[in-house]
Amino acid sequence: MKSEHILQYLINNINEGIHIVDNKGKTIYYNCAMEKIEGLKKEEVLGKKVYEYLKAMENGSTLMKALKEKKEYKDVLQNYFNKEGRKITSINTTVPVIANDKVIAAIEIAKDMTQIKSLNEKLCDLEKNNKKAKRNHYEFKDIIGDNLILKNEVNKSLRASLSSSSVLIYGETGTGKEVFAQSIHYGGARKDKPFIPINCAAIPSALLEAMLFGTVKGSFTGAENKKGLFEEANGGTILLDEVNSMEPYLQSKLLRVLQDGYIRPIGSNKIVDIDVRIIATLNEEPEKLIDSGKLRKDFYYRLSVIRINIPPLRERKEDIEKIAIYFLDYYNNILNKNIKLIDEKVIEDFLNYEWHGNIRELKNVIEAAMNMIDEGEILSKEYFENKAIFNNKSEKLCFWEGNISISDYLDNLEKEIIERILSKNGRNITRTAKELKISRQNLQYKLKKYSIN
Template sequence: MRICDFLRTGATDHGMCAKSFGEKKGKTGIKTVDYKKKLEETEKKLRYCMEALNHINEGIIITDKNGTIVIYNKKLGEFEDLNAEDVVGRHLMDVYEWSTESSEHYQVLRTGKPIKEGNYQNITKLGKTNYLIANSFPIMAEDGEPEAVCSISRDVTSIREIYNRTMGLQSTSEKGNAPLENGTRFTFEDMVCKSGAMKELIANAKQAAMNNAPVLVYGETGTGKEMIVQGMHNAGPGWNHPFVALNCAALPETLLESLLFGTKKGAFTGAENTTGFFEQAGKGMLYLDEINSMPLNLQAKFLRAIQERRFRRLGDDKERFIECKIISSVNVEPMRCVEEGQLRQDLYYRLSGVTLEIPPLRKRKGDIAALIKHFEHKYCAMYGKKDVTVDKNLRDAFIKYEWPGNVRELEHLIESAISLTNSGEELTLYNLPPYLRKTMYASNYVPEDVERMTLNEILYSVEKKAVKDALEKNDMNVSQAARSLGICRQNMQYRINKLGLRNTEKK
């Protein structure tokens, strides 16, 4: 007996699968016992399988070729506010308000072909709306015909909610309020910049904000790309219209396309009339982050839309006009994206009419001191602390550090340190995570002009700074300073004399 025949017989005690086979009487007691033993083993294995299915994070439903539900796991019940016991054994059309034409299960049965990443909106019996993405595939019989269909679903409602919260489609009455009601939180006035490189960047960004030409922003992760883009929106003529942001790397292709262009009811299973991001941005700004993560076939559709300044919703024949300014960004050098096949060359040329490159923090170290002060004030206020500051040694280490995570890394380090520090204390190297403490401690003792120094000069400079810092941290107490460096008092006194630090001793 095949597994699908077993499943179609009904639900077990677990409410998931088939009921009992029933007993088959054999001519001898031995055959009946053998049959019962095999049946028990089969039921045990099936129970194990169902227990596993009920502990995964995807929803699973299996229907037979007649449309009867034979498998329905716990997670799908959580997605849809349904119980397996109430669903298994019922017809698909009795449970869901679908037609046979719109049902993915019937489409798979008819064609024998899987449907990948179909997305649909579901309104549960409790009135909750959620969005699911499902992969449906046929289970083939021995004759090569589909005899059942399995769908595996994941809930993407939280992703939709994140983007809905960032849209800010309400109008704003006064420009400059923070947070702004147009969907942004930053203006150019919020940005900390003392270096010439950043001042030039902001000047160019303000110019680019004044027209409707597309802009491509390039910057490493953590440099503040969206902050610059939001500043452009609030400095431009469309400041009182919505700012809509979409991270192309965070969503699967099918959902990305429907979010971008919108959908018409009936375009696919569960599709409703929805406005896409082009429409939601209106006369404001659409920001596409990590555009190089958009699938190439979707890049072609996107290119055509922005070239013609018009588009169609999925499943719709009506053309709609694009009125928003479009800004996109990448965190890898743009031409490298083109050469590696991540970004279409024609799309790159279309988007890069104006290209703004945000320098990494290691190339604008003139901003570090101002950024430190800004984050001190910000997080002292946030965590109710007073007068927590970064001490000189840590400040020097910050300036010498290369900052692979850029401004975001600096901000998170200061936030973490302030949250764990008492009011009035100074932040030191010891307030940093252990993995970073060693790196910064070493870099803090490397002379700035090390490339022009001999080995002896480097060693002398490092030793002198280490001894001097130990004395200052221990209130010029030689014994305590010696202990902090792991040497004896006599050795410490010898080094003080050798390094010319005698006059710094506390009398």
């Protein structure tokens, strides 16, 4: 009885919707997350079949299909409407429960994609209307630095802008991969055509496939006749950010697009010729991704016709002061201030710091300090919240010397690591938790434990 109570508590407190029907298709379980996704109360659905409370779902429901066909459906994209007429987009995995060769129930696990889909569509609309809106974009002049390796990569990118070949940009988080990508697009013949960036890590592959290739009515539940981003970007460029986040099947499908120059919308028998340049980015070494199976080798070779390797900031320390001064001037304009210098001792500490978050981390550090200073003309150490920059010990795992308990030593070490990674990620909780490989809830507990703001 106790284990059943624990399981019930767990299911009701996870983010995914859980919907269970019996062998007749009647709902026997419907958790809190499912209530939020579909805008219904469990009292309205228990004991009823799906099509009794959701519009046009008699033939399209994967729950009904799983019961009828004894078949598992994994990561299926569905569009449908609730009783209020609100459109819902979800990605569902549905499995039949079979005992003695008979289907006794079906379980559906649903991820709500409604807001993600809507936000991505709005973002893509903004990008497509970039020219009309006269939105600022990056160009080669925005790439700051005198480092020879960086200059070589910039020169390679300049030559890449004159062709239509695929480009793969590798660089650690925060090195400026999109700055390079935009510079290549806006520095070439496609500059007057759309530039559409897509964060592959933020969009599940099933939804991303529909967004890229487009759909025809009836191709899946609730599908509409809708052009994909390849058609919308025709003549322009699509940036696939963190392309290794795509499922292998989608990498294979994109490989065919790169080779053949046409697409087939989901559910369609017709092909559509396209002229779209692909620029892709990776924040992990391609060779390691291939070895681990996260990146198809054939897809990598087709993407990396031209490969750009952006050096991390720690390998171009001669550029740190110049970049810091650029951000000082930038935030002077944004914040209406008149700070003229960064203290020499601060610059010296900057040069000794590893900058795991690269240029993005440096930018965040300068922005935070600029918000703290009210008077004076020099940005000195006192205005910087990230004290790890000025304490080289935080950059190394020091040996325990026995002057404090091992427990306190480990707590101090954990606190320093959290502060460093938090600063690197612009104090973004989700990204920091992901890098530390812990849950958001666990990270929030530790932030409170160590009084980290």
